[in-house]
Amino acid sequence: MAPIFDTSTQAAAAIMSRTAIIEWLTSFLPQPAAPHPAAPPWRERLRRCAGALFGIAFTGLATHAAFGAAGDIPLLVAPMGASAVLLFGVSESPLAQPWSIIGGNLVAALVGVACARWIDSTVMAASAAVALAICAMFLCRCVHPPSGAVALTAVLGGPAVHALGFHFVLAPIAFQSLALVSAALAFHALTGHRYPRAAFRPAAEAANASISAVPSTSSFALPALEPVDKPIASFEQLTCEEIMSTPCAAVPATMGTHAAREMFRRHGATALPVVDAMDRVVGMVTQHALGEMAPLAAWARWRRALLKSGARAEKTGETGARGEAKDTVAAVMAAGVHAVHRATPLAQLVPMFTEHAWHDVPVMDDARRLIGVVRHSDMIRWLHRQAGAAQPA
Structure with a gap:
């Protein structure tokens, strides 16, 4: 006797399988931005983009001013672009703090140059450079993802980079890392944002600091549990x-x-x-x-100060009033x-x-x-x- 199959069950299984495949393929598409209150608005996004523009431009111009005549120092190494994304795009991240960038790039450059000089196989040298760079960054507590590209650049950068030898660690890597961090410090200070953050402070130390910062009279200082004679209202009854x-x-x-x-x-x-x-x-x-x-x-304050000087004092009233309204x-x-x-x-x-x-x-x-x-x-x-x-x- 031929086996009897439940066609409705087969159809349901087929539909579920197709749905799972469609959902898996859809996961590759750009996802809509989550409506989280901490998501930066467009003005903040533009500020961060402007910071990256300033940082890379400053680093390139500083490198050209310091080493332009030599001709053998790269004007900009590619990993600095990835560092700029962290420095200006997500400056609050532990991976974007000054020690992460400077320390991570330095140890990765040292490891990369050493692997390029002492390992003949390019593939093996590149693999060892990235792996050892990660290990060194963990040991030095300066994990910085773009530093993996620094290690690869030391191996795959070509004859010009290989000719620099260990000088590649100081110029361009150390110089450009310091220039980029300096630009970030100046930019964040001028735009009113705190940088750097205390990224690697131990959790216990941070907890103690936050507790000590709260005065003893704060509402967070709760007394010891004591029996209460008066009945307390339930959560639903509370106002x-x-x-x-x-x-x-x-x-x-x-x-x-x-x-x-x-x-x-x-x-x-x-x-x-x-x-x-x-x-x-x-x-x-x-x-x-x-x-x-x-x-x-x-x-706005700087503009009002300019307008209030000299013969323009009469015109300041209306403009100053508008500036103050926008500065409230x-x-x-x-x-x-x-x-x-x-x-x-x-x-x-x-x-x-x-x-x-x-x-x-x-x-x-x-x-x-x-x-x-x-x-x-x-x-x-x-x-x-x-x-x-x-x-x-």
Whole structure:
């Protein structure tokens, strides 16, 4: 008797197989950008591209000025382009810090030149150069992906590179690495962005530093668990007013961006609510948004200083007013922020913290005036109290 096959099962299996193949092929296509709040806006992307332009141009011109007459030093080695992507595109990465770039390129150049001189087979020399360069970078704690290309360049760079021998480590590699890092330091400082970052600080040391930076009176300093006689409301019964932090710092909408950045430094905050003259919440401003405005604000102040000098003093009023309007927190704040009423149940804030990655939610009274802010730490403090209430007396 011929075996009976379930055609519906076969058809379903075929459809699932085709779907899996289509999904696998689709994974090769460009993926849409994730709507993450930390994704840089277009202005920041343009700033980073301009940084790469400045860095490579400065490095090439500096090399030409220092070694142009010799003619045997490459004007730019290709790995510097990859280093520029890290230095200016993702400067917060541990792989983009000064020691990673300078140390990584130096040890990779040393290993590459040694392999090119002592291993006859080009393929074996190139393979050994990359592998040993990675090992050396791990030992020296200066892992830098473009340094693998530096090791390959020392092996495959041709007669001109081979003729330099170990001088290839100093010129062009060391010289161009230092020039590129110097350009990055200057560019990030001029555009108001912090560089370098403490990338290789041990985790324990970083944790201790962050703890010691918090004053003893901070809301994060929780007391020891103690039994609580008074019953505590459940999470569903809690309102924002019951656990919010007060008083809370707020930024006036008319405050200048420079003063706002100083305020952020004093409070150590990443985001603060913005209020009008009546203390009503009108928006939210982040440290990231203020950092983007730093070069524009500096340009506006410099332009106003020029216009106020000499015979142009009469024309300064209108232009200066426009410049000041663009140099305020109101110009960079995120309007339409989701502030909540003080009677709002705390459970309604959970999606804001989990799905939108917000850290602070302003709390308002009936007149929309700012009276406090609900933070992650406030919820942790409530859980701490719950744990104390759950302990036997």
